[in-house]
Every structure is written in structure tokens, then in C-alpha cells.
Amino acid sequence: xxxxxxxxxxxxxxxxxxxxxxxxxxxxxxxxxxxxxxxxxxxxxxxxxxxxxxxxxxxxxxxxxxxxxxxxxxxxxxxxxxxxxxxxxxxxxxxxxxxxxxxxxxxxxxxxxxxxxxxxxxxxxxxxxxxxxxxxxxxxxxxxxxxxxxxxxxxxxxxxxxxxxxxxxxxxxxxxxxxxxxxxxxxxxxxxxxxxxxxxxxxxxxxxxxxxxxxxxxxxxxxxxxxxxxxxxxxxxxxxxxxxxxxxxxxxxxxxxxxxxxxxxxxxxxxxxxxxxxxxxxxxxxxxxxxxxxxxxxxxxxxxx
Numbered sequence: 001x002x003x004x005x006x007x008x009x010x011x012x013x014x015x016x017x018x019x020x021x022x023x024x025x026x027x028x029x030x031x032x033x034x035x036x037x038x039x040x041x042x043x044x045x046x047x048x049x050x051x052x053x054x055x056x057x058x059x060x061x062x063x064x065x066x067x068x069x070x071x072x073x074x075x076x077x078x079x080x081x082x083x084x085x086x087x088x089x090x091x092x093x094x095x096x097x098x099x100x101x102x103x104x105x106x107x108x109x110x111x112x113x114x115x116x117x118x119x120x121x122x123x124x125x126x127x128x129x130x131x132x133x134x135x136x137x138x139x140x141x142x143x144x145x146x147x148x149x150x151x152x153x154x155x156x157x158x159x160x161x162x163x164x165x166x167x168x169x170x171x172x173x174x175x176x177x178x179x180x181x182x183x184x185x186x187x188x189x190x191x192x193x194x195x196x197x198x199x200x201x202x203x204x205x206x207x208x209x210x211x212x213x214x215x216x217x218x219x220x221x222x223x224x225x226x227x228x229x230x231x232x233x234x235x236x237x238x239x240x241x242x243x244x245x246x247x248x249x250x251x252x253x254x255x256x257x258x259x260x261x262x263x264x265x266x267x268x269x270x271x272x273x274x275x276x277x278x279x280x281x282x283x284x285x286x287x288x289x290x291x292x293x294x295x296x297x298x299x300x301x302x303x304x305x
Contacts, residue, residue, distance in 0.1 A: 002135075002186035006077045006103055007165055008206045009042025010220045011190070012213035013050035014068060015257060018273025024060045028272055029067035032214075035270060039217040042207060043077025043103070044068055045167070047093075049144065050211035050257060053081060054111075055276040058089050062096055069100045079137055079209075083107035087123055091130035098131035106137035106167060109147045117153045128162050135164035141192065142170055149175075154182060167209050168192050168200075176203045194220075195246060198239045201227040212246055215260045216297050218305045241300040248293050254282035262290050267297065 014036075017028035033044065046068050047053045047061050056064075065080050072078055080102045082093035094105045107127050109120045128136040138157060142148035148170065157163050166179045169192025179189045180203075191200025194210040197220060201208070213220045219242045226235035249259045258281050261272040274281050282290070 002164060004164070004186055004188040004206060006043070007188040007190070009077075010213055010217065010224050011043040011045050011077065011079065011207060011209045012036055012041055012217060013048050013209055013211045014044050014046045014064075015050055015214055015261060015272055016052045016056070016064065016276070018276075020273070022273070022276070024056070024063050025273065026063060026067045028270075029064055030071045031270060032264075032272060033068045033071040035268060036214060036217065037072065037076060040221060041076065041213070041217055043079065044072065045079045045081065045106070045209045048081040048106070048139070048209075049141070050214075051081070052257065052276050052279065053083075054085075055279070058084070058092060061093055065097060065100060065102070069102065074101075077104075078102045079104045079106050081106045081108075081139065082127060083110075083139070085110055085112065087126050090123075090127045094127045094130040094134075098134045102134065104135035104137045104164060105131050106139050108139040108141060108145045111145050111147075114146060117150065117156070120147065121153060121156045124157060125160055128160055132162070134162070136160065136162045137165045137167055137190075138163065139167045140170055140175070141167075144169075149179075151178065151182065154179065158183065164188060165190060165206075168205075171196075173199045173203045176200050176205050180204045195239075195243050197223055197242075198227060198232060198235045201235075202232060211257075212242070212249070212260065215249075215263050216242065216245065216301070218301045219297075222305050238300070238304045241296075241304065245293060245296045245300065248289065248296060252283070252286040252289050253280065254286050255279040258282040259286065259290055259293065262286075263293055263297065266290070266294050 080097035165188035
């Protein structure tokens with residue numbers, strides 16, 4: 001039986017950290033990783049959507065992962081998202097991640113061209129083959145990738161013994177139940193949509209990986225604890241508060257991750273930089289809304305944590 005305890009908990013999707021010139025900052029990456037460790041998160045999901053991976057070079061992604069792994073130093077789970085839109089770069093990142101000693105590598109399907117399922121399986125298995133001693137996590141996010149993880153494709157991937165988990169960011173929570181039932185007791189499923197963490201946990205998700213966890217980890221850690229204790233009414237109240245904050249952050253002109261990084265700067269004193277173009281940067285007119293979000297987070301943490 002595979003031990004999936006390392007995947008059971010709150011795992012923030014790590015944000016890309018830049019210097020004043022827009023280059024990846026190893027120093028700021030380490031500072032942010034240390035900050036989240038002190039908050040008590042279970043682990044880190046590095047190089048995914050929230051990490052702006054599709055706008056990074058292979059070297060950028062290696063630099064970020066190296067800085068995180070050095071900082072974590074075995075104290076938390078590290079999952080490295082390694083998918084690129086070509087197999088060779090994805091395999092290079094997977095091999096690099098295994099060399100660093102991560103717990104798992106993860107990958108979305110190739111985007112833009114809608115490949116047949118046997119080609120998607122081939123792509124994922126090629127990546128997994130490059131990290132033969134490391135767990136593999138399927139990232140199912142059909143609303144962005146344009147391809148859904150169907151049950152026939154899932155069953156085909158389960159023939160690969162390294163396939164250990166699904167990061168499920170599809171909206172129907174029924175998908176979590178289906179993947180858990182088919183994967184078995186030693187297979188992990190992560191809830192992806194932050195707005196429905198309570199629903200995902202109630203349906204059997206082992207933990208959550210989320211793009212807004214890093215800006216308000218206290219709320220999600222409390223949701224997870226309450227759900228584990230069976231207090232779903234209490235968890236739901238915090239979920240509603242977190243959702244309102246998410247809606248408020250999305251109301252800005254700038255990209256949500258630009259908003260999040262400014263909130264972290266104001267609340268925690270951490271400089272994480274901006275976002276990579278073509279993502280829209282924070283706009284001057286966003287600042288009143290950003291400060292409103294800061295107050296909402298402060299109020300929610302004070303009320304529930």
C-alpha cells in the first residue's frame with residue numbers, strides 16, 4: 001500500500017517571485033517558502049497555474065523549484081508541476097525535480113491542440129518515465145486545458161504504478177468521488193477549486209491544492225481541520241468568507257495574482273514582485289479594492305482563527 005499521508009492537508013499553489021526587473025528571484029522565493037512553512041501548511045505545489053508556469057523558461061522553473069526545495073529541506077511535501085507544451089522540456093523538468101528529491105511531479109495535458117486520449121496518456125507516461133522513482137500527479141483542469149480527464153483515460157493511467165494522485169480542478173465534486181472510488185484506498189485526490197474546498201473534502205478529497213491558499217492560509221487550514229473533525233457547518237462559514245474574499249480579489253483590473261502579491265506585501269511585508277506579461281499588472285485604481293481585501297482577510301482571520 002502506498003502511504004498518502006504526505007498528500008493529506010493544505011498545499012498552497014506557490015506564487016512566482018520576481019525582483020524589480022521582473023526576473024525570477026531566488027531570495028524572494030526562499031522568503032515566501034519560509035513564510036508559508038511558518039504558517040503550518042502541509043506542502044507546496046510549485047510551478048503550476050498560480051506560479052505562472054506557462055510564461056517561464058525551463059531555467060526559470062528549475063530556479064524556483066531549487067529555491068523551494070532548499071528552503072523546505074524535507075519539512076513539507078513538495079509537488080513539482082513540470083508540464084510544458086512539448087515532451088522534451090517536460091521530461092527535463094521531471095528528471096530535474098526527481099534529482100532534487102521532490103515527493104511528486106505533476107502535469108496538465110498538452111494545451112492548444114486537442115490530442116486524442118492515447119496521445120495524452122503517452123505524454124504523461126513519457127514524463128513519468130523521466131522520474132521513475134517519483135510519484136506522478138495528474139492535473140485535471142478542463143476549463144483551462146480544454147481537455148477533461150475521462151474515466152477511460154484515468155483507468156489507462158492507473159496502469160502506471162507511479163500514478164499516485166489527481167489534482168482535480170474540475171467543478172463537479174462528483175469527479176472527486178469517481179476518482180477516489182476508481183483509484184482505491186492508497187490513491188490521493190486533491191480538491192482544486194478553492195471556492196468549494198468544503199464540498200471536495202466532504203466528498204472524500206484527501207487535501208486541497210489552491211491558488212488563493214498562499215494569501216490566506218489560516219482560513220484554509222482551519223477549514224481542513226474543521227472538516228476532519230466533522231464540523232462542516234463551521235467549515236462552511238469560513239468557506240463563505242473565503243469565497244467573498246476571492247470574489248473581491250477578482251474584481252480588480254489587474255490579474256488576481258498581482259492583487260494577491262500586493263495583499264501579501266501589505267499584510268506580511270514580503271516583496272514578491274509583480275506578474276509576467278501578458279498577465280495584466282496591478283493598476284493604480286485597484287488599490288482601494290486591494291485595501292478592502294486586506295481588511296476582509298484580517299477580519300475573517302480574527303473572526304474564525
